Amino acid sequence: MIGISVRQLEVFVAIASTGSVRAAAERLFVTQPAVSMALAELERQLNGQLFDRERGRLHLSPRGKEALPMAQEVIERLHELLRHSQGTDQILTGELRIGASNTVGNYLVGDLLGPFVSRHPQVSLRVSVENTSAIASGLVEHRIDVGCTEGPINHPQLESFPWREDELVVCSAPTHALAQKAKLKPKHFEGAQWILRESGSAMRNQVEQALSALPSGTILLELGQVEAIKQAVIAGLGIACLPQAAAVDSVAAGRLTILDTPFLDLRRRLSLVLHKSRYRGALIEAFMQSLLAGGENNTACNAGLYTTDDASANSLDKKS
Numbered sequence: 632m633i634g635i636s637v638r639q640l641e642v643f644v645a646i647a648s649t650g651s652v653r654a655a656a657e658r659l660f661v662t663q664p665a666v667s668m669a670l671a672e673l674e675r676q677l678n679g680q681l682f683d684r685e686r687g688r689l690h691l692s693p694r695g696k697e698a699l700p701m702a703q704e705v706i707e708r709l710h711e712l713l714r715h716s717q718g719t720d721q722i723l724t725g726e727l728r729i730g731a732s733n734t735v736g737n738y739l740v741g742d743l744l745g746p747f748v749s750r751h752p753q754v755s756l757r758v759s760v761e762n763t764s765a766i767a768s769g770l771v772e773h774r775i776d777v778g779c780t781e782g783p784i785n786h787p788q789l790e791s792f793p794w795r796e797d798e799l800v801v802c803s804a805p806t807h808a809l810a811q812k813a814k815l816k817p818k819h820f821e822g823a824q825w826i827l828r829e830s831g832s833a834m835r836n837q838v839e840q841a842l843s844a845l846p847s848g849t850i851l852l853e854l855g856q857v858e859a860i861k862q863a864v865i866a867g868l869g870i871a872c873l874p875q876a877a878a879v880d881s882v883a884a885g886r887l888t889i890l891d892t893p894f895l896d897l898r899r900r901l902s903l904v905l906h907k908s909r910y911r912g913a914l915i916e917a918f919m920q921s922l923l924a925g926g927e928n929n930t931a932c933n934a935g936l937y938t939t940d941d942a943s944a945n946s947l948d949k950k951s
């Protein structure tokens with residue numbers, strides 16, 4: 632006879648998501664002792680420890696990482712069963728955790744969330760803005776459900792799907808010497824002072840590949856936010872590759888200049904990333920469809936999984 636209850640699975644998933652018994656109890660509106668007892672009984676039923684304790688926080692053990700996707704699937708299938716039985720198939724509720732890259736989270740968040748929010752206003756969205764490396768870790772550790780990154784992630788436990796095309800542009804202050812030249816050539820960039828993203832970001836990897844086609848320059852600054860890089864360029868500290876969406880307003884205001892560099896390939900593809908073992912229930916499927924449906928994107932979606940070598944966080948909460 633199966634002695635595992637739905638409440639025990641909910642407790643397990645809540646602790647994995649929040650990292651503590653206290654936060655899980657608050658999320659489930661129960662007492663901390665009740666959460667501790669449910670976890671202890673689940674671990675007894677499964678004959679193994681699901682969490683390791685480190686500096687006051689609970690982290691999934693190897694056994695817990697293996698069990699979590701299955702527990703999530705059971706809970707989500709039960710929710711779907713209830714929706715079907717109540718005749719409310721299209722009314723989605725619950726929480727979806729999304730990890731967005733710097734560019735997407737700060738400049739394309741409307742495109743990322745807008746279609747889904749308009750169709751499913753009762754779903755709570757939690758968006759963390761992080762670099763590609765942190766998003767990959769969040770997916771592997773099941774702290775987030777869907778990632779949106781500046782390029783696919785090459786990881787054996789993750790799979791990427793193309794979302795949309797994007798492009799970086801080389802920018803300078805209007806008064807910069809390179810902005811005064813009528814026609815730029817690679818040789819004009821010799822000794823240029825560059826401002827780059829931090830290591831671990833997909834944008835940094837792409838920029839380094841592009842700069843390999845130019846004469847050597849110097850890295851003046853490394854900054855963790857696109858907006859900080861943009862402000863440093865506006866101040867005349869150096870030049871940088873910026874997402875086109877991040878530069879457009881400052882260019883229109885005359886504070887930034889886009890340098891014409893046809894000799895550099897700065898195109899890129901924004902990708903949606905999922906854990907391979909994560910059950911794609913109604914929430915995840917609806918979110919993916921909201922972004923991948925229609926025209927070119929739908930064709931890309933049908934093409935399926937692709938991977939390439941792909942070399943802190945703000946929070947945005949949308950509550951129902």
